[in-house]
Amino acid sequence: MGCRLLGTLFGVDGELLERQYRNHLSGYLCWEQLPHAEEWLLFEKNIGVYVGLDEVCLSRGELYTVLINKERKGRSGSLIAVVKGTDVKTVTSVLLRLSRRRRFQVREITMDMAPNMEQIARLCFPAARRVTDRFHVQKLAYEAVQDMRVKARWEALDEESVQIAHAKACGKIYHAPVFENGDSRKQLLSRSIYLLYKKESLWTESQRVRAGILFREYPDIK
Known part of the structure; x- marks a missing residue:
């Protein structure tokens, strides 16, 4: 409960x-x-065997690099470090303030596929196994499938435009x-998102019905 709410409750x-x-x-x-809270924070006692390294946008679009203890699962004591920015030199200069014993205590570090994160992990935690976060792998796979769907939809729209122009030239109404399931090709691709x-x-x-039609017509997406 915030101080302002407490003030309201107690007059x-x-x-x-x-x-x-x-x-x-x-x-x-x-x-x-x-003195340095706006640039970086370090809580060495929170470090553990399994840590996660990622970038987050905390306020006004500013990116921060965050190191967490994964075993704490977001509870008290999860935060190990917060550093303003994602530059390798800036972040490593802070993380290397952690004692060598603590840094070599880390056995596994989870991160995304950004080259700067990989370099930070390698320099600061040389004994740790570097693991790509499943979320980021899945995100890439989803994006790749959606790119295929969007490309196919544009092709369907182009084909429909040609058919409409041809029908108009012949004095016919295009259907x-x-x-x-009642979907046209462009509707099928749009509604499958x-x-x-x-x-x-x-x-x-x-x-389920729409997916069956989509995969039949576009086996590459399947």
Whole structure:
């Protein structure tokens, strides 16, 4: 519960309570990391055998490099380091402040596929096995499949434009052919966007029918 809400509940000035807590009760002004808190934070005691390294956008679009203890699963003591920026030289200069014993304690470090993250991990944790986060691998696979779907949709739109122009030249009204579920080709490709992100076991009946048609017409996507 925030100080401002507490102030509202107890009939006191919430902003004043917040300032008083920060400046006098919390010990913030005496915090040993205060001089460099805007650039980096380091909590060496939180380091463990399994750590994760990633970049996050915390505020105003600024990127920070974050090192966490994965065994804590986001609970208290998870955060090992936060460094403003993603530059290899900047981040390593902070992480190398960790004692050599602590850094060699790390046996596995999970990260994305960015070259700078790989270099940071190799320089700061040479004894650790470097593992690519499953999330990032899956994300690349999903994006590749969606790229194929989008490309096929543009081809379907181009083909339909040709057919419309041909029908118009012949003085006819163009009627797009439809599949057994009522989708035209461009609708099939447009409406398949979500099912390609979901596990087959989570498909609805209509998505299952649509997927069958999509994979029949586009075996590469399957």
